[in-house]
Structure formats: C-alpha cells, structure tokens
Amino acid sequence: MMDRAASSTLGDARARPPGWRGVADDWSSDQRAFKNVSWGKVMMWIFLLSDTFIFSCFLLSYMTVRMSTTAPWPNPSEVFALEIGGKPIPLILIAIMTFILISSSGTMAMAVNFGYRRERRTTALLMLATAAFGASFVGMQAFEWTKLIGEGVRPWGNPWGAYQFGSSFFMITGFHGTHVTIGVIFLLIMAHKVWRGDFDRERRGFFTSRKGHYEIVEITGLYWHFVDLVWVFIFAFFYLW
Amino acid sequence: MVDVVRGAGGLVPAAEVEDVELYHPKSWLTKYVFCQDAKVIAIQYSLTATAIGLVALVLSWLMRLQLAFPGYFSFIQAENYYQFITMHGMIMVIYLLTALFLGGFGNYLIPLMVGARDMVFPYVNMLSYWIYLLAVLVLVSSFFVPGGPTGAGWTLYPPQAILSGTPGRDWGIIVMLVSLILFIIGFTMGGLNYVVTVLQGRARGMTLMRLPLTVWGIFTATVMALLAFPALFVGAVMMLFDRLLGTSFFMPSLVELGQRSQYGGGSPILWQHLFWFFGHPEVYIVALPAFGIVSDLISTHARKNIFGYRMMVWAIVGIGALSFVVWAHHMYVSGMNPNFGFFFATTTLIIAIPTALKVYNWVLTLWRGDIHLTVPMLFALAFIVTFVNGGLTGLFLGNVVVDVPLSGTMFVVAHFHMVMGVAPILVVFGGIYHWYPKVTGRMLDDTLGRLHFWVTFLGAYAIFFPMHYLGLQGVPRRYYELGQTAFIPPSVATLNVFITVAALIVGAAQMVFLFNLVRSLSHGKEAGGNPWNATTLEWQTPQTPPAHGNWGKELPVVYRWAYDYSVPGADRDFVPQNQPAIVRSA
Ligand code: HEM
Ligand SMILES: [Cu+2]
Numbered sequence: 088m089m090d091r092a093a094s095s096t097l098g099d100a101r102a103r104p105p106g107w108r109g110v111a112d113d114w115s116s117d118q119r120a121f122k123n124v125s126w127g128k129v130m131m132w133i134f135l136l137s138d139t140f141i142f143s144c145f146l147l148s149y150m151t152v153r154m155s156t157t158a159p160w161p162n163p164s165e166v167f168a169l170e171i172g173g174k175p176i177p178l179i180l181i182a183i184m185t186f187i188l189i190s191s192s193g194t195m196a197m198a199v200n201f202g203y204r205r206e207r208r209t210t211a212l213l214m215l216a217t218a219a220f221g222a223s224f225v226g227m228q229a230f231e232w233t234k235l236i237g238e239g240v241r242p243w244g245n246p247w248g249a250y251q252f253g254s255s256f257f258m259i260t261g262f263h264g265t266h267v268t269i270g271v272i273f274l275l276i277m278a279h280k281v282w283r284g285d286f287d288r289e290r291r292g293f294f295t296s297r298k299g300h301y302e303i304v305e306i307t308g309l310y311w312h313f314v315d316l317v318w319v320f321i322f323a324f325f326y327l328w
Numbered sequence: 329m330v331d332v333v334r335g336a337g338g339l340v341p342a343a344e345v346e347d348v349e350l351y352h353p354k355s356w357l358t359k360y361v362f363c364q365d366a367k368v369i370a371i372q373y374s375l376t377a378t379a380i381g382l383v384a385l386v387l388s389w390l391m392r393l394q395l396a397f398p399g400y401f402s403f404i405q406a407e408n409y410y411q412f413i414t415m416h417g418m419i420m421v422i423y424l425l426t427a428l429f430l431g432g433f434g435n436y437l438i439p440l441m442v443g444a445r446d447m448v449f450p451y452v453n454m455l456s457y458w459i460y461l462l463a464v465l466v467l468v469s470s471f472f473v474p475g476g477p478t479g480a481g482w483t484l485y486p487p488q489a490i491l492s493g494t495p496g497r498d499w500g501i502i503v504m505l506v507s508l509i510l511f512i513i514g515f516t517m518g519g520l521n522y523v524v525t526v527l528q529g530r531a532r533g534m535t536l537m538r539l540p541l542t543v544w545g546i547f548t549a550t551v552m553a554l555l556a557f558p559a560l561f562v563g564a565v566m567m568l569f570d571r572l573l574g575t576s577f578f579m580p581s582l583v584e585l586g587q588r589s590q591y592g593g594g595s596p597i598l599w600q601h602l603f604w605f606f607g608h609p610e611v612y613i614v615a616l617p618a619f620g621i622v623s624d625l626i627s628t629h630a631r632k633n634i635f636g637y638r639m640m641v642w643a644i645v646g647i648g649a650l651s652f653v654v655w656a657h658h659m660y661v662s663g664m665n666p667n668f669g670f671f672f673a674t675t676t677l678i679i680a681i682p683t684a685l686k687v688y689n690w691v692l693t694l695w696r697g698d699i700h701l702t703v704p705m706l707f708a709l710a711f712i713v714t715f716v717n718g719g720l721t722g723l724f725l726g727n728v729v730v731d732v733p734l735s736g737t738m739f740v741v742a743h744f745h746m747v748m749g750v751a752p753i754l755v756v757f758g759g760i761y762h763w764y765p766k767v768t769g770r771m772l773d774d775t776l777g778r779l780h781f782w783v784t785f786l787g788a789y790a791i792f793f794p795m796h797y798l799g800l801q802g803v804p805r806r807y808y809e810l811g812q813t814a815f816i817p818p819s820v821a822t823l824n825v826f827i828t829v830a831a832l833i834v835g836a837a838q839m840v841f842l843f844n845l846v847r848s849l850s851h852g853k854e855a856g857g858n859p860w861n862a863t864t865l866e867w868q869t870p871q872t873p874p875a876h877g878n879w880g881k882e883l884p885v886v887y888r889w890a891y892d893y894s895v896p897g898a899d900r901d902f903v904p905q906n907q908p909a910i911v912r913s914a
Binding site: 111112114115116117118119120121122124125126127129130133134136137138140141143144145148151152155156157158242243249250251253254255258262294295296297298 | 520
C-alpha cells in the first residue's frame with residue numbers, strides 16, 4: 088500500500104523510470120532543479136520572468152488604448168523625426184539609440200567573459216563602457232523627451248491627436264529608462280568592486296556579509312540583456328507601428 | 329552526474345550545494361528588529377497581517393451593524409459604508425491572507441520543510457518584510473487623510489474610482505494605489521526567495537516529489553503571485569497617472585458634475601482585464617497554500633499517507649496554470665465581447681476537475697484513517713466542507729446565464745466569502761494550532777481551541793448561508809441600505825439582524841483565539857519537539873523552537889516522502905523523513 092514516491096528511495100539517485108515519469112523525475116531531482124545554476128542566477132531569471140509580465144502588460148495596455156481611442160494616432164515617422172541638414176529624417180534618433188543599446192550588450196557579454204577569466208581590469212573597463220553606453224542611451228532619451236515636451240506633448244494631451252499617445256509614450260519609455268538607469272548604477276557599483284578586486288579576495292558584502300564572486304558580473308549581464316531585449320519590443324510596437 | 333556515496337542508511341547523494349554561511353547579527357537591532365532569520369521574519373509578517381486583519385474584522389462588524397439596523401448609527405453614512413467595504417475587502421484578500429500564507433507560513437515552513445538553513449537570500453527576505461510593513465502603514469494612513477479612504481470597492485473600477493462623488497477620491501485612492509505598488513514590490517522580494525529556496529536549496533535526498541504538499545501549495549502560489557501581481561502593478565501605475573497627471577488610460581469621455589471632464593478615449597474595461605488577470609489567480613494564491621496545509625494536517629491527524637500524492641501535486645500545478653485563463657468570468661456583465669463569455673465559462677468549469685480531484689483525495693485519505701479529532705484536524709475538516717460548498721456555488725456563477733442575474737447580488741458575496749474568505753481562514757487557524765507548538769514550544773489550550781472552532785465554524789455558516797438566500801431574493805451587494813425596495817420581502821430585514829448577531833459572536837470568538845495565543849505563550853503545556861508525531865522535517869529539528877540556522881551542525885538528509893504514517897512493520901506509526909530506510913528481514 089505504498090505509493091511509488093514512497094518506495095523510490097535513494098537507492099540509486101540516477102535511476103529513472105522511462106517516459107514522462109522520467110522527465111518529471113529529472114526535473115524534480117534531488118536538491119536542485121537546475122543543476123549547476125547558482126541561487127543568484129535562478130533568482131535573476133525568475134525576476135526577469137516576472138518583469139516580462141510587467142512589460143507585457145504595459146505594452147498590451149498601450150495597444151488596447153490605442154485601439155479604444157477614437158482620436159487619430161499621431162504618425163510616429165513624423166513625430167519621431169529629427170531635422171538634419173534642413174530635412175526631416177524619420178526615426179533617426181531612435182535608430183541611434185537602439186544601435187547604442189545593442190552595442191552595449193556586446194560589451195557586456197565581453198565583460199562576463201573576461202570576468203570568468205579573472206582579468207579584473209579589462210572586466211571593469213568593459214563594464215564601464217557598458218554603463219557609458221547605457222548612460223548615453225538615457226541621455227538621448229532625455230533629449231527626445233525634451234524635444235517632444237517642447238513641441239507640446241504632455242501625458243494628458245498633444246497637438247496631433249489621441250491623448251493616449253503622450254501618456255503611453257512617457258509611461259513606457261520612462262519605465263524602460265528607469266530600468267536602464269538602475270542597470271547603469273548597478274554596473275558602476277559592480278565595476279568598482281571588480282576593479283578593487285573584491286571578487287578575487289572574496290570580500291564580503293556590506294549588507295549581506297556573503298562572499299562575492301565573479302558570477303555577479305554575469306547576473307548583471309542577464310539583467311542588462313533583458314533590458315535591451317525589451318527595448319527591441321518597445322521600438323517595434325511604439326515607433327514602427 | 330550525481331555522485332553517490334554510501335551513508336549509514338543506504339545510498340546518499342553527495343551534497344550539491346555548499347552549506348550557507350549565516351548572517352551573524354552584529355547588534356541588538358540586527359538581531360531582533362532587522363533580523364534576517366526567516367523564522368523571525370515569518371513572525372513579523374504574521375503579527376503585522378493579524379493586526380491589519382483585525383482592522384478589517386472591525387470594519388465587517390460596522391458594515392453588518394449598518395445592514396441590520398440601517399439608520400441607527402449616525403457615524404455610518406453611505407460614504408463610510410463604501411469605504412468600509414473597500415478597505416475590508418482589500419485588507420482581507422491582500423494584506424491579511426496573501427501576506428499571512430506566503431510571508432508568514434511560507435517564511436516559517438519553507439526552509440524548515442525543505443531542510444534548508446534559511447531562505448537563499450536572507451537580506452532580501454528581510455527587506456521584503458519592511459516594505460510590506462510600509463505598505464500596511466501607508467494603507468492605514470488612508471483612514472487619516474482628508475476625505476478618508478477610497479470607497480471605490482475593492483475592485484477599484486474606473487471611472488468611478490477617480491471621479492468626484494466617490495468617497496476618498498481626493499486622497500484615499502492615491503494612498504491605496506501607492507500602498508498596493510509597495511506591497512507588490514515587497515512581495516516580489518520575498519516571493520523570489522521562496523521560489524528559489526524550493527527549487528535550488530533543498531536538503532540531500534529531498535526531491536521535489538518528496539516535498540510535503542504544504543510546500544507545493546505555497547511554492548505554486550508564489551510563482552502565480554509573481555506572474556499575476558505584475559498586472560495589478562501596471563494597472564495601479566496607470567490609474568495613479570489617470571488620477572494625478574490627468575492621463576486617460578482608463579477614462580472615456582464623460583460628463584462629471586454637469587461638465588465634460590478633461591478625460592477621453594480610454595478603456596475602463598482594460599482595468600477590469602488587468603485587475604482580474606491578477607484577481608482570479610489571487611483567489612488561488614490564497615487557496616493553494618490552504619490546499620497544501622490541509623493535505624498535511626489531514627494526513628498527520630488521520631495517521632495515514634495522503635491519497636494519490638502525485639495526483640495532488642499535478643492538481644496543484646494544473647490549477648495554478650488554469651487559473652490564468654479564467655479571469656473574465658468576473659466580467660460577464662461588463663460589456664465585453666459575448667464570445668469571451670463562452671471561452672471563459674468553459675475554462676472555469678474545467679478548473680473544477682483538478683479541484684474536485686483534490687477533494688476526493690482528501691476524503692480518500694480520511695477513509696478508514698485513524699482520525700484524531702484534534703483542533704487542527706477539526707479546522708481541516710471544516711475547510712473541506714466549506715470549500716466544497718463555496719466551490720459548488722462557483723459552478724453556478726461560472727455559467728454566463730446563471731451569473732447574469734446573480735452577479736451584483738448577495739449570492740456573490742456568499743460565494744466568495746465561503747470559498748476565499750472562510751475556507752482559507754479556517755486553514756490559517758488550523759495551521760496555527762498545528763505549528764504553534766513548533767514556533768513557541770508550547771501547545772495552545774485545547775478547550776479554548778475547541779470553543780473557538782465550533783463558534784467560528786457554525787457561526788460562519790450562520791453568517792454566510794443566509795446570504796445565498798438573500799442573493800436569490802435579489803438583495804444587491806454593496807448597498808448601504810435597502811430602503812423601500814418593492815421586490816425585497818420584509819423577511820430580509822429579519823435575516824439581516826440574524827446575520828449581524830452571528831457576525832458579532834464570531835468576532836468575539838476571535839478574541840478568545842487571540843487570548844489563547846497570548847496566554848499559551850507562558851501557560852501552555854510544554855510541547856516537546858514533535859507533539860503530533862509528524863513525519864515532516866520541521867518536527868525533527870534539534871531544538872524547539874528551532875535556532876537560527878535550523879539544524880545545528882549537520883543538515884538533515886532525507887530518505888523518504890513526507891507521508892510515511894502507519895507503515896506496516898515500522899515500530900512507530902510514523903517514520904520521519906530523515907530516518908534511513910527500515911531494514912526488513914526477507
Ligand atoms: C467575520 C467575517 C466576515 C464578515 C462578517 C464579512 C462581511 C462582509 C460584508 C458585510 C461585506 C459587504 C457586502 C456588501 O454590502 O456588498 C463584505 C465584503 C467583502 N468581504 Fe467580507 N466579511 C468577513 C470576512 C471576510 C474575509 C475573511 C475575506 C477574505 C477574503 C473577505 C473578503 C471580502 C471581500 C473581497 C468583499 C467585497 C468588497 C467589495 O464589495 O468591494 N471578507 N464582507
Ligand atoms: Cu475568478
């Protein structure tokens with residue numbers, strides 16, 4: 088009268104029944120569900136999953152109000168154009184911003200690599216470069232906001248049509264920009280720690296009193312790539328639609 | 329690949345995770361106040377939740393007094409009644425039940441039950457509590473701001489939530505939204521911890537399929553909360569902007585006090601979708617931990633293994649997943665596309681399958697068990713009855729044609745109080761009677777416990793059963809008074825008095841419970857380490873109450889599932905999870 092779960096003692100932890108049962112047993116295996124993945128990394132992944140839901144809700148809400156409003160939606164190619172050499176070039180600023188953010192993912196990936204090779208200075212410099220890219224992205228966003236505000240765009244209205252244009256624009260880019268800013272701050276702090284050699288000496292954290300490891304560079308990287316990826320969606324849904 | 333080493337009682341896999349270094353408090357402040365021990369955090373969470381829950385309880389008395397004796401109480405005006413409803417509903421669902429099950433029970437039980445020293449990131453876990461406390465304080469402050477708390481109903485539907493005419497429109501609604509946002513941030517910090525601890529921080533031998541169902545329930549509920557709260561977060565941010573910046577996310581063009589408002593083009597239904605995408609899973613966020621805890625209480629106090637453990641696990645996971653695709657059954661009358669109603673009615677009824685399966689399994693667990701009618705067991709049994717009750721009316725309301733006339737009546741109030749009010753609260757009580765001896769080292773008083781149980785259980789039925797009838801009579805919910813409504817028979821007034829008296833008696837019984845909690849701290853019977861002869865790890869700690877780090881020097885090793893009760897051939901009627909294999913002579 089014993090369930091299988093009861094009788095499958097530790098006999099041989101590698102033994103698995105065939106079929107789906109084996110799949111389930113693999114996933115529910117001893118001590119850790121994800122082998123060789125540290126706590127911090129799992130935690131970041133799950134946080135990002137939750138954050139994905141936040142951004143999805145923002146984007147879906149934006150699409151909903153864009154459909155519910157009866158006023159015309161301003162034309163993004165005109166609104167987001169810059170006057171260069173007397174000619175309006177659509178989406179030029181946003182193209183540069185996107186390019187910069189994607190490049191920053193490249194430097195971040197290199198930083199992770201050099202971190203694991205324990206090349207402390209190169210890692211720190213690459214992280215600083217990433218942070219600089221991020222900061223310039225936020226800077227350009229501030230420029231774009233200023234320009235639009237100058238043209239009369241407000242969260243509650245704008246000269247060209249649906250109120251929801253300004254509301255969604257400021258809310259979504261603002262929320263994303265906040266993510267980038269937090270990322271930049273975090274990168275700076277971590278770059279400082281890497282530079283100081285905290286992770287070579289396993290120096291303990293001030294608040295947590297846990298030993299630091301180079302893995303934190305990778306975890307920061309996960310966040311950073313996520314923020315980049317989200318931008319691609321915002322770019323597609325807000326500027327290209 | 330897993331290396332296998334030979335231990336005392338058979339083959340034990342090698343440790344995959346380094347033993348953690350605990351945070352050692354540096355001062356009085358970090359030891360008792362900003363404490364990083366999950367058990368202390370659990371108690372802080374529970375006490376805060378109980379305190380704010382008492383506010384919600386008092387509000388329910390005030391509402392009941394008004395409904396029974398309309399016009400007698402000059403301090404309950406129509407606006408106040410709406411404010412009471414709103415605060416009562418919101419506090420009960422979010423600040424009491426969610427916080428108590430996940431922050432309270434979750435923090436205490438997860439590390440102990442999976443055989444860990446603490447949550448994986450104790451510092452973040454601690455922050456979670458303090459942000460929760462802040463959220464509660466912000467919420468409480470809304471009683472003191474000009475205009476008082478919001479009276480928009482706990483669903484906070486726009487446009488009325490932010491239009492003048494709704495009580496608390498000036499400050500209350502802002503404070504409420506800010507508090508919700510804080511709650512979500514704080515919860516996320518804790519929630520990430522619970523999930524990672526279960527996934528990655530278990531003791532040797534503790535496979536997921538050996539976890540007690542309590543952990544499965546809390547774990548699944550936490551994952552759901554991490555995916556459902558984002559919708560509320562986004563909705564709250566947007567409503568805050570509508571209110572503060574004058575954006576029109578949820579606000580259509582409308583006329584307010586004879587003037588065209590500044591809003592236009594928004595979608596009120598959007599809020600309903602966001603709210604219920606959170607709101608329905610929320611029902612299961614408080615139900616799944618209850619399911620899990622009840623399974624363990626029943627198995628322990630009936631001295632029998634849980635029937636169909638694997639099925640129970642899959643049912644929990646299945647219910648969790650399904651509950652993300654049923655939300656619009658709250659919106660049948662909202663004016664959404666009627667085709668949605670068909671889809672959501674179908675999914676809603678499908679959820680009944682895994683739920684019914686769980687009920688059958690509980691009954692089969694009890695079947696021919698050695699049932700000890702202890703106080704926790706009484707509460708667990710009461711839960712099953714109550715949950716079935718509320719679930720059945722849920723089947724009514726899940727069907728569009730039945731729901732249309734019933735929605736907005738007291739029938740709905742009766743339904744959700746049964747299924748997500750009374751039922752989970754009964755489990756909270758059961759859980760407290762069950763684990764109090766572990767937390768404090770002393771038993772709660774049995775006689776007072778039984779008194780508390782019977783008054784609460786029977787009283788809850790006296791309160792909520794008649795409400796079904798009221799609903800069928802057409803008595804609307806959220807009505808401050810019925811006045812001269814022609815279709816409502818006079819017997820309704822009599823019933824309302826009866827319900828109110830019952831509510832006050834039930835309220836008094838809770839004071840008995842609180843008294844018991846406090847008195848037993850010093851006067852309770854010494855409990856010893858394992859008063860219920862239970863198998864799960866939390867009862868096998870070297871000290872009771874468990875010390876910081878839970879296990880002393882050596883982490884426990886797990887050799888079996890959590891339900892080895894009355895195993896034939898064993899010398900006791902329970903075999904703890906950390907006891908090596910019994911050698912049976914052939
Ligand atoms: C002593 C126990 C309780 C009593 C006497 C009580 C009484 C009431 C009353 C009178 C209402 C307002 C009905 C109306 O006019 O529409 C109400 C609403 C509500 N209650 Fe309770 N309640 C109790 C416990 C709970 C619990 C434990 C929960 C937890 C889930 C809960 C959740 C709610 C919710 C969500 C609402 C709806 C608020 C709204 O309409 O916006 N209640 N309750
Ligand atoms: Cu629902």
